[in-house]
Amino acid sequence: MSKPLSHQQESYEPDITSSSSRHSSVTSMLDDETRESTHEAVRLFLGQHDLVPWSAIFYKASLILQGDSPPEEIENITHDELQALHNEVQRKWHQPKALYFTILVCSIAAIEQGWAQTGMNGANLTFPKAFGIGSNSSHDNFLVGLINSGNYLSAGLLGAWLSDPINNRLGRRGAIFVGAMFCLLANFGAALSANWVQLLLFRIALGIGLGINASTVSVFAAECAPERIRGGLAVSWQLWTAFGIFVGFVANAAAYNLKSEAWRWQLGGPAIPTIPLLLTVYLCPESPPFMIKHSSRYDRAFHSLCKLRNTELQAAKEVYSAFLQRRARFKLPPTEVSLLTKVLELFTIPRIRRATAAAYVVQLSQQLCGINIISFYSSTVRMTYCLRGSIGPKVDSLRCSDTICAFTPQIFSDAGFSTYGALLASCVFGFVNCLGAFPAIWTMDTWGRRSLLLMTLPLMAITMFAAGLSFRIPSESPAHLGVLATLIYLFCALYSPGMGPVPSTYCAEVFPLSHRVVGMSFAVATANFWATILSLTFPRILTALKSEGAFTLYAMLNVLAVVLVFLFLPETRLKTLDELDEVFSVPSRVFMQYQLTEYLPYIVRRYVLRKEGTSLKELTLEREYHELDQEEDHTEDI
Structure with missing residues (x-):
């Protein structure tokens, strides 16, 4: 195995996940860390953490973790407990209602996220004229673009970074509550704005709420879910964000007939999901890992897990496993560090630095993949809105910066559709985006995060390139609209199960x-x-390269995204924290070398040359990492 890390490098904490694959590592912890008998060690743990009434349950859990005998031979274990242990593998989706309720609450936050993105897309048709900034001047174009991008700027600069101290102070549920309150007030405030300055301020406030929830909700879902369905449940963020986008498109079309006041309803509508979110978030159990990390309250973590798992035995197994991992890892009591120190450690501690690099690559790849060309192309609304709904003179002004599937009327309006017809076509796009996310629920934990990206990104590049070529079809031909729309819908269908849900799922667990x-x-x-x-x-870019060139550029960026994912993203499917520590202990240079010299030749032999009996040599720490010193790790890694 790899050499032990220094004390600074061991300053991160273990997670709580259930897996039979952890038994061997926990067994070694029992042997190395405790000289007392197993029962004596459990007795001391129960006494220290107010869990004595559950002694029988924890004794059985400790024997399961020790792995000396099969569960069937453990004294006093019940049939229901054995069945629950069996179902962890055979019926992994058979989980308590409280777990699925928690995921449902997280999904409400995702709906608000998606709806907020598309609300402004529809409001762009009317709010500039209402505030007197609807001309084609550079000044007005800048103001409209600033208002549109205000929530993204504040989400990245304020909301995302405020989430850590708010989580530390209030917990996962408290952070989601605060984020939802920001969204509620900001959406209502935007709808009631009397001038563009007020609207900009409320957009900034909205970004703070969206940033807090985007940084917290996926983490909360991942920490509550069992590891065997963690990926599938974490997909709910993207799935319901896509549903929120679809609802936003429908709401935009529904508000169309309100004419000059439509933008107020389109901006206020996203407040609707925040109300049930605020009412239900505290009905969910708090994250068990959070309670252990911030207060060492194993008793509260146990009671929370009892609601999230099918039996008390499963909850006890996870809690006691977390205790053993924590005690084995920390030689000195851990101390809370400042936010600035944590941020610096993202780039200084090798194991965390590699996770940071992987998270950066997957998020960058999502932006490069081309979904934004559809967003921005459609949002470069080359028309002015008049009360009769006709298409006015064409202009080139940025009207929206929605970043996830915000496909609005431009290509349809160019083909002769009315504004309302183009809004309805956008609803179809939102529906495809939502429907396409469903396969990821089952494939995320079977095919894997990395595999989904490597399968879908090349096809996305092809469809994006073909969409660019479709602009050569004469615009007066019916085939122009049909081919282009079909390719864009196909691109979205490929994006939705891969590049759409993977980044948030991946970043929440690495x-x-x-x-x-x-x-x-x-x-x-x-x-x-x-x-x-x-x-x-x-x-x-659109002015310089025109539509065909812009689509072609993003097709090339798709190829770049494939290369980045191939070289920098280790697979995390069905990995426990211990296994992820090992995965991210491999230096990036070694991982890249393995990808180029072992994995790529295997893919060519197996799937291109169709050679039978082709095998892939696994990348193991014993074979590769053991020979490297920590000094090499610091200088040669990313």
Whole structure:
């Protein structure tokens, strides 16, 4: 195994996940860390953490973790407990209602996130004229672009980074509550704005709420879910964000007939999901890892897990496993460090630095993949809105910076659709985006995060390139609209199960518990930073390269995203924290070398040359990492 890390490098915390694959590592902890008998060690643990009434349950849990005998031979174990242990593998989706209720509450937050993104997309048709900034002047174009990008700027610069101290102070549920309150007030305030300055301020406030929730909700869901379905449940963020986008498109179309006041309803509508979110978030159990990390309250973590797991035995097994991991890892009592120190450790501690690099790559790849060209292309609304709904003179002004599937009317309006017809076509796009996310629920934990990206990104590049070529079809031909729309819908269908849900799922699990929220904050800030850059640069790209060239450019960036994912993203499917520590203990240079010299030749032999009996040599720490010194690790890694 790899050499032990220094005390500074061991300053991150273990997680709570259930897996039979952890038995061997926990067994060694029992042998190395405790000289007392297993029962005596359990007795001391129960006495220290007010868990004595559950002694029989924890004794059985300790024997399961020790792994000396199969569960069937453990004294006093019940049939229901054996069945629950069996179902962890055979019926992994058979979980308590409280777990699915928690995921449902997280999904409400995602709906608000998606709806807020598309609300402004529809409001762009009317609010500039209402505030007297609807001309094609550079001044008005800048103000409209600033208002549109205001929530992304504040989400990346404020909301994402505020999430860590708010989580530390109030917990996961408290952070979601605060984020939802920001969103509620900001959406209502935006709808009631009397001038563009007020609207900009409320957009900034909205970004703070969206940033807090984007950094917290996926982490909360991942920490509550069993590891075997962690990926599938974490997909709920993207799935319900896509549903929120679809609802936003429908709401935009529904508000169309309100004419000059439509923008108020379109901006106020996203407040609707925040109300049930505020009412239900404290009905969910708090994150068990959070309670252990911040207060060492194993008793509260146990009671929370009893609601999230099918039996008390499963909850006890996870809690006691977390205790053993924590005690084995920390030679000295851990101390809470400042936010600035945590941010610095994202780039200084090798294991965390590699997770940071992987999170950055996956978030950057999502921005590069081309979904934004659809967003910004459609949002470069080359028309002015008049009360009769006709299409006025064409202009080139950025009207929206929505970053996830915000497909609005431009290509349809260019083909002769009315504004309302183009809004309905946008609803179809939102529906495809939502429907396409469903396969990820089952494939995320079977095919894997990295595999989903490597399968879908090349196809996305092809469809994006073909969409660019479709602009050569004469615009007066019916085939122009049909081919282009079909390719864009196909691109979205490929994006939704892969590049759409993977980044948030991946980033929520790759960081150790002590740096998980601040790591997720970095990931959210990364996504919003590049979304802002793209929103500011795309109009010039479109002017310089035209539509065909812009689509072709993003097809090439898709290929770049494939290369980045192939070289920098280790697989995390079904990995426990111990296994992820080992995965991210491999230096990036070694991982890249393995990808190029072992994995790539295997893919060619197996799937291109179709050679039978082809095998892949696994990348193991014993074979590769053991020979490297920590000094080499610091100088040669990313």
